Amino acid sequence: MSSRLFASRRERWLAKRIPPARQVRLDQRRIFILPTREGLLFGVALLVMLLAAINYQNSLAYGLTFLLLSLGLITILHTWRNLAGLQLAAGEAPPVFAGEQACFRVRLQSSGRAHSGIALGWPPAALQRLDVAADGSGEVELFLPAGQRGWLRAPRLRVESRFPLGLLVAWSWVDLDLAALVYPRPVSGELPPAGGVGEDDDEPGSAAQRSGVDDFQGLRPWQSGDSRRRLHWKAWSRGQGLLVKDFTELHSHDLWLDFDSLGGDREARLSLLCHWVVHLTAHGQPFGLRLPGVSRPPALGGAQRDLCLRDLALFGLPAAAQGRQP
Amino acid sequence: MKKTPLPIPRISLLWLLVAQVLVILPHLFHLPVWIGGLWLVCATWRIQVFRQRTNYPGGLTKAFMLIAAAAGVYASRGSLMGLDAGVALLVSTFLLKLVELKTRRDALVLVFLGFFTVLTSYLFDDGLPAALYSLLPVTALLAALIGLQQSGLSDKPWPTLRLAGSLLLQAVPLMLVLFVLFPRLGPLWSVPMPGTGGSRGLAESMTPGDIAELSQSSALAFRASFAGPIPPRRDLYWRALTFEQFDGRRWSQLDEMTRSRPDWRPEGPSLSYSIVMQASGQPWLFALDTATTDLEHTRQMGDFRLQRRRPVDQSLLYSVTSWPQARREVQGSPRLDVALQLPDHGNPRARQWAAELKARHGGDPQGLVDDLLGHFAREEYYYTLKPPLAGEDTVDHFLFDTRRGFCAHYAGAMTFVLRAAGIPARVVAGYQGGEVNPAGNYVQVNQFDAHAWVEYWLPGHGWISADPTFQVAPTRIEQGLQQALPAEDTFLADAPLSPLRYRHVEWLNQLRLSWDNLNYTWQRKVLGYQGAEQLKLLESWFGNVDPARIGMILLACLGLLFGGLALVLLKPWKRPHDPLLRQYRRFERLLARQGVRRGAGEGPLAFAERAALALPGQAAEIRAFAQRFAHQRYADAAADPAALRRLLGRLRRQLPWRPWWRTGNASAGVRGG
Amino acid sequence: MxxxxxxxxxxxxxxxxxxxxxxxxxxxxxxxxxxxxxxxxxxxxxxxxxxxxxxxxxxxxxxxxxxxxxxxxxxxxxxxxxxxxxxxxxxxxxxxxxxxxxxxxxxxxxxxxxxxxxxxxxxxxxxxxxxxxxxxxxxxxxxxxxxxxxxxxxxxxxxxxxxxxxxxxxxxxxxxxxxxxxxxxxxxxxxxxxxxxxxxxxxxxxxxxPGIHASEAVIDYVLRLVEATRSQPAFALGLSPRGSLALLAAARAWAMLAGRDYVIPEDVQAVLPAVAGHRLRDAADPAGHGGGALVQWLLREVTPF
Missing domain, CATH: 3.40.50.300 (P-loop containing nucleotide triphosphate hydrolases)
Known part of the structure; x- marks a missing residue:
């Protein structure tokens, strides 16, 4: 209870100090620094060495102890500097299906100096490490499990560096406004036959399409696998090479994926629709999608697939969860 | 969630292996030989593990290796306690840890162990070369530590080392401040000291051969710096201890009689000087007669020597004030009878001669002493490092038969005769003379300067020193041993390479003296920088030295250095923006003060156009600036921030002055889409 | 000319x-x-x-x-x-x-x-x-x-x-x-x-x-615009590399029409609606013609500096 209270207060404090932004430059207000466990161990070792120096009254032992202590002190600057000035920018986060790992790209850009051993991630998961060359940039892919459909908002990202000695850790919590669209988990299943075409009869375009028989479209060069019966022998006899008569197959009716025609609860229906969107796109079959309040006319291709999956992902979610509109 | 242990990057492992060699190298001089073999085994094993030719050792193997190492230490040191055995154990652990080096945490432990092992090497050798050398293992250990943090992608070891070196360099100023200002405490508890192969230098008892043996050693005994001019060489009789008991062959000291405080009065001018003595393994210090010191746990003993409570196990710096003309125990002492002790039998000829002398001089003991000394000068006595072997009655044999001997022979014989004649006398052992180093204006005394002379007591005068050797070989006293033995060629005969043998080669001698001076400065200024010396220095700098004040000064110095380093490292004046953009930001701030703000997505000319509409009076200047800015930034033109600054200045003069805190209110009306 | x-x-x-x-x-x-x-x-x-x-x-x-x-x-x-x-x-x-x-x-x-x-x-x-x-x-x-x-x-x-x-x-x-x-x-x-x-x-x-000078500053601006379309969640489809090339080419032509031999951010902004509008997809617009609002957002929020 109290820890949750603390967490929420910390979150609010952080939000004020490091507000969410797609691009963040780490500066002194955003970097925190503390000794690591190794640093504490180093302190204990220094104490033992100091005791030895005192008891043996040995100036060199004092010298070595102080040298290491000074190193520990200046490491504060180096560790801090290793993080300061680093620019983080949110990159693409391609959509994923629920149950998969969402991948967030984060770009790190150096302005001026090199940044070594930068680690990013969401504890307690292991952090990803990379180096950024001076005036260079680097990119990391961070993964979060995508639990349910909708927008997956990544929590605050921990950026830390223990370079150079590992005795101190400088870190920051940045909110890069990372979000990935999570499509429903595809679940295969049977689609009800002839997903409702009826109400489209009055549209002029559909008649033209439905009357479709095999229309001669033109000639194209022969490729292996083409039927011999379609060879354009006349052209061949004229010495124009092997040409094939190309016919286009217009679909007698469009395939509609209709939410209302399915049974089961909402998520199960969405999962099934999701499966079919993927499946039909993979098999090159045009389709339309109809959800309560949303209608996508039949089409084919990656864009259609993406749009339909997006509709499925966000269907029925409150507006706030549909992602921020620019 | 359990984190998988991070593997050790290649570069880190490489530097760890290098560091290990560097760390144990100075220890090999005093550690058992098998440690080297252990290192070879461990390093080979670890490299094979890295090349995936073999596996990490199992728990049993590890336990066996540990026990074997401990047994080895016990076998070669006879104990597991004590500093020697402790360090041997530490180094063994440091080596064995390498084999089970798996995770970064293991490596970290190894690095810290390494630092500690470097520290222990200082207990055995704290000279300047050793100190400089120890920077190598420290740098390598640091490189290993840095390598642990690098993300395994880099495969070049040198940048890591360079970084380690630069970190060390940056740490040096802070280290110096800490070294000078950090308060030195006395030892918190007693710790075992390195047993450096027994005591060196003068021993608790003496046969004549002992000093002859010391004369073959070119090792350093101590160095002394005088506050005033250095007294002439012939006056430099450095007392170490006295021998009061003679058993016919051997002179030795009497324990019980040295405890009580002697009675003496300072008289005449005094000499102030400081001495840095090498570890001797013995408690007595060296000083000119009659000496006092304020060194802790040190007192003047009954025979006027200075003695510390504990043996001198490390080089020691102390300051002394001496009164050469002081009168000592004029009133007599209850122990004078000890100074008359002789064995019951032996050396009949010497006794008889003493009786003759006594009869001749009767009530004039000083005359007797003068006669005795004159005897050595008059008769055919020779000073040699190779006296013939002594017979049964050593004194008789020397005085009447061979007449060849070393300082110990002369001092022993004279004391014997004086005692036999009823004059209290004793042998004083110490060093005589020393080499004046002109570079550093100090006297350096080596073991071959060991000497023995005589002290006798006369009523009304107290103790008086006399040196029979001076009668025989005045060059020994006035110039030194080497000059006293020109024909014999026995000086440092066992050490043909010792630079001391080549003092006649001018440049070599100069080199040796400078190097020696450097070492002495090192010893005095660095190694001797302990409690009293620190206080003295701080007092001369800051006057009053109460701990709070020193603490403040320490913190202030650290803060200053830290801040300076921060400035150098972070370069806050170096903005990431280019100069053109900086001028443009100023332009924006200037207009924002007038209530015209640029929208996030607004281009420079579009904004200028809007600002010109809002501020028609300054439209020309605004446009001129924006045009020039756009031209410099976007056309292929040379950047000229100065021109922009001029245009900006012109605009600023045109604008009505408005303070920066009154900027917000006017903006709402003008802010465009 | x-x-x-x-x-x-x-x-x-x-x-x-x-x-x-x-x-x-x-x-x-x-x-x-x-x-x-x-x-x-x-x-x-x-x-x-x-x-x-x-x-x-x-x-x-x-x-x-x-x-x-x-x-x-x-x-x-x-x-x-x-x-x-x-x-x-x-x-x-x-x-x-x-x-x-x-x-x-x-x-x-x-x-x-x-x-x-x-x-x-x-x-x-x-x-x-x-x-x-x-x-x-x-x-x-x-x-x-x-x-x-x-x-x-x-x-x-x-x-x-x-x-x-x-x-x-x-x-x-x-x-x-x-x-x-x-x-x-x-x-x-x-x-x-x-x-x-x-x-x-x-x-x-x-x-x-193609000879109209596009300085690094302008190219950075184009990159920022393109990156925004690829990283912002509201953009269903980001601009392709062909899209960014088109944007720069159009901005160059626009600068030429304005009589300049170099591109300024305003040139990019002038052509952005025409060049990017049909290449962007906003999920909120089912017809897929809704690049307009997104372009306006880009113009408003992506800073030319």
């Missing part, structure tokens, strides 16, 4: 009143060797614009009315057997003109659409195995009717990407419309338009467009 371009614009503006900006964009599109998609209701002057451009620039002009039964051969041309000499003779289609107006392109089947679009991209056509180059310059203005969706085949993204710009003329301003009503029929003015440029001059100007 600048005066030539200015007089071109002035001439077209005589015919098409109050559409200065669109005319300028169309000319910039042509100078950048891109193709233009006009999206508008009928009667807004799409044909007039294209015809006027063709005349002013001295280009040969062809119009293809796209219908659902239009076949690729109708666009590209066909080989016809000549009985007299027993040879096949190629009859070039209407695409073999320098400025082609593809009217209502979304009425044709995807097959015919792609025949046109592939020709646009490759600037040559392959008919019955023989490859024939299209004239140089070659400029396609395609029009699309956004309202009537019945029986149409909306251009897929991949095809939309081939148009450098998409603009819509929109209703004329009141004053312009009044002048329109008062004056003589604008179409009658068309034949009287005199060519301002010849082929050589046009080629020279087109060759100069």
């Amino acid at each position: 600048r005066t030539q371009l200015e007089s071109c614009l002035a001439a077209v503006n005589q015919v098409l009143l109050g559409k200065d900006r669109q005319v300028r964009l169309a000319l910039a599109c042509l100078l950048a060797r891109g193709h233009l998609l006009l999206e508008d209701l009928p009667g807004m002057g799409k044909t007039t614009l294209s015809h006027a451009l063709a005349r002013v620039l001295g280009l040969s002009y062809q119009r293809i009315q796209f219908t659902s039964d239009l076949l690729p051969g109708d666009i590209l041309g066909t080989s016809v057997f000549n009985r007299d000499n027993g040879q096949f003779i190629f009859h070039p289609g209407p695409i073999f003109a320098e400025l082609v107006l593809a009217d209502e392109i979304n009425r044709a089947t995807p097959k015919s659409q792609s025949a046109l679009l592939e020709a646009m991209e490759e600037r040559q056509v392959t008919i019955e195995g023989a490859t024939r180059p299209l004239p140089e310059p070659f400029f396609v203005i395609a029009t699309q009717n956004p309202v009537s969706q019945g029986g149409t085949f909306a251009l897929p993204e991949s095809q939309l990407d081939r148009f450098l710009m998409r603009i819509s003329l929109g209703y004329p301003a009141r004053a312009a419309e009044k002048a329109l009503l008062l004056g003589e029929a604008r179409r009658d003015l068309l034949p009287r338009l005199e060519p301002v440029l010849d082929h050589a001059a046009l080629a020279r100007i087109q060759a100069e467009v």
